[in-house]
Amino acid sequence: MESTKLIMSTSPSQIKKNIFFKTHIKINIIFLSWIN
Structure with a gap:
């Protein structure tokens, strides 16, 4: 549960x-390119 929560939050x-x-x-x- 914690690992999936971590993945959901970091992704x-x-x-x-x-x-x-x-x-x-x-x-x-x-x-x-605009400057040059």
């Missing part, structure tokens, strides 16, 4: 971090 945050990281990289690339 969404990991996904959010992944999405945030990917969009952050995309924004960085766009920003850099």
